[in-house]
Structure formats: structure tokens, C-alpha cells
Amino acid sequence: MRIIHTSDWHLGDRLLEKSRHEEFRAFLDWLLEQMKEHRAEALLVSGDIFDNRDPGAPALEMFNDFLSKADGTGCRHIILTAGNHDGVPVLEAASPLLQRYHATMVCNLTLGTVADCMLTLCTADGTLAALVCAVPFLRPSEVSRPLTESALAAGENAYTLGVRDVLSAVAEQAKLRKAAHPGLPVLCMAHLTVSGAEKSSGVQDIVVGSIDAVAANAFADVFDYVALGHIHRSYSLDSGRIHYCGSPMPMAMDETAYTHYIHLLDVTGEGIEVQKIPVPVFVCHTRQVCSTQEELQALPDVLRELSLRHNGAPVHLELHYHGSGVENLAAWADEHLPVALVPHFKVSMWREGSRVLDNTEVYGDSMPTPGEVFERKLAAWSDAGEPLSEEEKQSLRELFNSAYQEADSHED
Ligand SMILES: [Mn+2]
Incomplete structure (x- = not known):
């Protein structure tokens, strides 16, 4: 049997x-x-x-x-x-x-x-x-x-x-x-x-x-x-x-x-x-860590080869960048990684001398809500050396909420 x-x-x-x-x-x-x-x-x-x-x-x-x-x-x-x-x-x-x-x-x-x-x-x-x-x-x-x-x-x-x-x-x-x-x-x-x-x-x-x-x-x-x-x-x-x-x-x-x-x-x-x-790989999940711009530039080819090894399966990428010369890693990835090859990615970036600069962000069909993005920006602001008091944060949140609600009601 x-x-x-x-x-x-x-x-x-x-x-x-x-x-x-x-x-x-x-x-x-x-x-x-x-x-x-x-x-x-x-x-x-x-x-x-x-x-x-x-x-x-x-x-x-x-x-x-x-x-x-x-x-x-x-x-x-x-x-x-x-x-x-x-x-x-x-x-x-x-x-x-x-x-x-x-x-x-x-x-x-x-x-x-x-x-x-x-x-x-x-x-x-x-x-x-x-x-x-x-x-x-x-x-x-x-x-x-x-x-x-x-x-x-x-x-x-x-x-x-x-x-x-x-x-x-x-x-x-x-x-x-x-x-x-x-x-x-x-x-x-x-x-x-x-x-x-x-x-x-x-x-x-x-x-x-x-x-x-x-x-x-x-x-x-x-x-x-x-x-x-x-x-x-x-x-x-x-x-x-x-x-x-x-x-x-x-x-x-x-x-x-x-x-x-x-x-x-x-x-x-x-x-x-x-x-x-x-079991065949239906989605290639991969974590890539790059520390130079050359490594970043080689990334599309690396991912293409990975996909080819698994029958052309789509790549879901977790990308960490520790180098210099890239201001916005998510924007870089959007521009350089073909969406057909990499339909979903998550990025995080560190810079020398600072703590997490770019809080890990996820792109694909699970975009953060505007409120979540605002909270991340608040946290990043504090981390970048401009500590805000709780009262200041609270009044910024209130400003954001009223502005967002107004914009949202105009959209309908
Ligand atoms: Mn289990």
C-alpha cells in the first residue's frame, strides 16, 4: 500500500x-x-x-x-x-x-x-x-x-x-x-x-x-x-x-x-x-542583503536566475540595503525590479551612524494605511534626532486626522 x-x-x-x-x-x-x-x-x-x-x-x-x-x-x-x-x-x-x-x-x-x-x-x-x-x-x-x-x-x-x-x-x-x-x-x-x-x-x-x-x-x-x-x-x-x-x-x-x-x-x-x-517552489521567497550600489544593480539578474531555477515562479523579495547613494530604496526597487518578476517586495535601509532610517516598508497588495504611514513618519522623525514630546505628537496626529478626513470626504 x-x-x-x-x-x-x-x-x-x-x-x-x-x-x-x-x-x-x-x-x-x-x-x-x-x-x-x-x-x-x-x-x-x-x-x-x-x-x-x-x-x-x-x-x-x-x-x-x-x-x-x-x-x-x-x-x-x-x-x-x-x-x-x-x-x-x-x-x-x-x-x-x-x-x-x-x-x-x-x-x-x-x-x-x-x-x-x-x-x-x-x-x-x-x-x-x-x-x-x-x-x-x-x-x-x-x-x-x-x-x-x-x-x-x-x-x-x-x-x-x-x-x-x-x-x-x-x-x-x-x-x-x-x-x-x-x-x-x-x-x-x-x-x-x-x-x-x-x-x-x-x-x-x-x-x-x-x-x-x-x-x-x-x-x-x-x-x-x-x-x-x-x-x-x-x-x-x-x-x-x-x-x-x-x-x-x-x-x-x-x-x-x-x-x-x-x-x-x-x-x-x-x-x-x-x-x-x-515540493515545487510556487513562489520564490528570498532575503537579499546588499551593501554596495553594484550589488543592488546586479539584483535584477540574481532574481531572474532564481526565478528561472523554479520554472519562472514569481519572486517575493525582502531587501536590506546597508550602503550609500540611495535616498529612497522603495522607489529604487519600484523602478529597477520588473513587476512581472517581483510582484511583491519589502525593503529596509540602514545608514552608518544612524538607527533605522527607513522603517521597513512593504509594497504590493498590502499597502499600509495613510494613518500607518503617518505613524511611521512620526517615529522616523524622532529616531532621526528630533525627539517630539507626547503633546507635540498628539497635536500633529489631530492635525493629520482632520486634514485626512477633509481630503477623504472630498474624494467621495
Ligand atoms: Mn507547524
């Missing part, structure tokens, strides 16, 4: 202060193609389906659209778990739709409810093919338990101990099923940090610091493949038994430097073979 493992879609995410609906839609369409091409019979999504508790109508709509289209690909099982970013009410509201499309979502799990996460995958003729233990993000408030002295000595804390308890209980149930079906492949989904995995700024911790990291041995040997989410980079641990597939696209600028993947599993009686499939 072929299974696709993916995680951390973060539908509704924004990058460089811009929504990414088209990019997400392109990814979901590509994923549907992969499901067809590789004749995947199951899709596992290990948490962080949405970016936040209120992902917005476009994200919900594209998720529903994906489910309805996945139904026609020959994929018989879709299993999703909640991550730390997901809002359980949003996921639960989708459950009538999930049932209709043969998808299963596990949102919550505690020691008392582990039976809820035991799911089975069957072949087309109804034969049992694999067991999936669909463990969602385990909430500290629900699983933490008082520490014993020996656990403390072993470097555990109330949360990691609680996570171990749940994973042990899941493993016990899996062993019972396996005893009744010898040779049955067992997969375990989870959304957490396993120690040894790299962190990047895209991993937003609910549990402060790294105290949420669980050792790899928390996953008992009964699990043949551990399908993890939470870390945004494809990464394997424990001699290739435990896998992060990573997010399908960068969720922060420091995640743009590496390739993103989905994992394709070939599950047979002999074992599980893992193949990483790179």
Missing part, C-alpha cells in the same frame, strides 16, 4: 506580510496530482493544517475543495490530526464534511481516550493493511502529571512524562492489535518535538523553551514508521524509523534556504520504504 505523509500546511499563513492563497492552492493541486500519480491509498497529515484558530474563509474553502477532489483520486483514507496551531472548534466544525469524504480527524487525546486514535487502513478488497495510531498535539494542560524523583533525575518534566504515558498506552494497544494480526505494519502520527531535531523560527512553541522535547525512545519498537509534524524540515531520526516530513513550503524566511518535501511510503509485509518527493 502507498501512503503519503505530510504535515504543517499552515493554511492561511502570511509571509512578508502577504496572504498566500494562490501558493497554497497550487500546493494542494500538486498534492492531488501526486496522490493520483503514485496511486496513494492513504494520506496522513500530522498536524498544523491551519495556521491559526481563525484561518479565514479562503483557507477553509480551499481545505474543503481539497477534500472533495481527493475523493476522486482513489485515495481511500485521509487521516488528519490537530497540531498546536489548529483551533479544535474549527476542525470539529469540519467533521460532517470529513465523514462524507472518508476522512478522519483526531483533535484531542488523553490517557483515558487512547482507543480513539487507533485507526485501520484497508486495501481495495477490504483486507486489513496497516494500523495508524493518530496522535494529535498533546496539550500540556491535559497530559502533564506530577513528577517523580526518578523521572526528574532522568531529565523528564511534567509534560514530557505525560506525553510518554500517552505514547506508552498507545503502544500497548498497538501491540494487542499486532498480536492478533502478526506482521501488521504499525504507523504512529504525532505532533511534537523529538530531541535531536533542529528547530527553526517556524516552530512556534506553546511549551516555553525546549522543555517540550521528547526523547526518541518514547516511541516503542512496535511502531514501524513514526509520522511526525511540528518541525518544518524533512528529517529522520532513530535509524530512519522516526520521520519529520517537514512543511510543504517555507513558513518563515529562514525556512526558504532548504528544499521542502512530502514523504511517499511503500508499505509491504517486508517493511516500509520511504521516498522523499520535493
Whole structure:
């Protein structure tokens, strides 16, 4: 049986202060193609389906659209778990739709409810093919338990101990099923940090610091493949038994430097073979730092080459300039970067001897409001060495507001 493992879609995410609906839609369409091409019979999504508790109508709509289209690909099982970013009410509201499309979502799990996460995958003729233990993000408030002295000595804390308890209980149930079906492949989904995995700024911790990291041995040997989410980079641990597939696209600028993947599993009686499939880059997000005018002049060619390496994908640029000779970096970028190549950019400029001169400004379809521009100018004025008192700022704001309202009413 072929299974696709993916995680951390973060539908509704924004990058460089811009929504990414088209990019997400392109990814979901590509994923549907992969499901067809590789004749995947199951899709596992290990948490962080949405970016936040209120992902917005476009994200919900594209998720529903994906489910309805996945139904026609020959994929018989879709299993999703909640991550730390997901809002359980949003996921639960989708459950009538999930049932209709043969998808299963596990949102919550505690020691008392582990039976809820035991799911089975069957072949087309109804034969049992694999067991999936669909463990969602385990909430500290629900699983933490008082520490014993020996656990403390072993470097555990109330949360990691609680996570171990749940994973042990899941493993016990899996062993019972396996005893009744010898040779049955067992997969375990989870959304957490396993120690040894790299962190990047895209991993937003609910549990402060790294105290949420669980050792790899928390996953008992009964699990043949551990399908993890939470870390945004494809990464394997424990001699290739435990896998992060990573997010399908960068969720922060420091995640743009590496390739993103989905994992394709070939599950047979002999074992599980893992193949990483790179996700195409639909938008090139790039951070460029220039310190001379020559480097700035070379920028259009650099960006053109980057775009060509990714099938002509548009470039979304974060540009920092630390040199001299440019008064207005945004105006420079507007003039020198073709809009077809760079439809969206964000600039910031520093000058020697001064603090931030040009507060970071974003251009594209998320222009700041006139009030925001005025506030930035006020801040820049103070930073440039003309400190204003609160009263002075307040009277300038009032002047601005009355002038703006008057101009605005004339426009109508
Ligand atoms: Mn995530």
C-alpha cells in the first residue's frame, strides 16, 4: 500500500506580510496530482493544517475543495490530526464534511481516550493493511502529571512524562492489535518535538523553551514508521524509523534556504520504504542583503536566475540595503525590479551612524494605511534626532486626522 505523509500546511499563513492563497492552492493541486500519480491509498497529515484558530474563509474553502477532489483520486483514507496551531472548534466544525469524504480527524487525546486514535487502513478488497495510531498535539494542560524523583533525575518534566504515558498506552494497544494480526505494519502520527531535531523560527512553541522535547525512545519498537509534524524540515531520526516530513513550503524566511518535501511510503509485509518527493517552489521567497550600489544593480539578474531555477515562479523579495547613494530604496526597487518578476517586495535601509532610517516598508497588495504611514513618519522623525514630546505628537496626529478626513470626504 502507498501512503503519503505530510504535515504543517499552515493554511492561511502570511509571509512578508502577504496572504498566500494562490501558493497554497497550487500546493494542494500538486498534492492531488501526486496522490493520483503514485496511486496513494492513504494520506496522513500530522498536524498544523491551519495556521491559526481563525484561518479565514479562503483557507477553509480551499481545505474543503481539497477534500472533495481527493475523493476522486482513489485515495481511500485521509487521516488528519490537530497540531498546536489548529483551533479544535474549527476542525470539529469540519467533521460532517470529513465523514462524507472518508476522512478522519483526531483533535484531542488523553490517557483515558487512547482507543480513539487507533485507526485501520484497508486495501481495495477490504483486507486489513496497516494500523495508524493518530496522535494529535498533546496539550500540556491535559497530559502533564506530577513528577517523580526518578523521572526528574532522568531529565523528564511534567509534560514530557505525560506525553510518554500517552505514547506508552498507545503502544500497548498497538501491540494487542499486532498480536492478533502478526506482521501488521504499525504507523504512529504525532505532533511534537523529538530531541535531536533542529528547530527553526517556524516552530512556534506553546511549551516555553525546549522543555517540550521528547526523547526518541518514547516511541516503542512496535511502531514501524513514526509520522511526525511540528518541525518544518524533512528529517529522520532513530535509524530512519522516526520521520519529520517537514512543511510543504517555507513558513518563515529562514525556512526558504532548504528544499521542502512530502514523504511517499511503500508499505509491504517486508517493511516500509520511504521516498522523499520535493515540493515545487510556487513562489520564490528570498532575503537579499546588499551593501554596495553594484550589488543592488546586479539584483535584477540574481532574481531572474532564481526565478528561472523554479520554472519562472514569481519572486517575493525582502531587501536590506546597508550602503550609500540611495535616498529612497522603495522607489529604487519600484523602478529597477520588473513587476512581472517581483510582484511583491519589502525593503529596509540602514545608514552608518544612524538607527533605522527607513522603517521597513512593504509594497504590493498590502499597502499600509495613510494613518500607518503617518505613524511611521512620526517615529522616523524622532529616531532621526528630533525627539517630539507626547503633546507635540498628539497635536500633529489631530492635525493629520482632520486634514485626512477633509481630503477623504472630498474624494467621495
Ligand atoms: Mn507547524
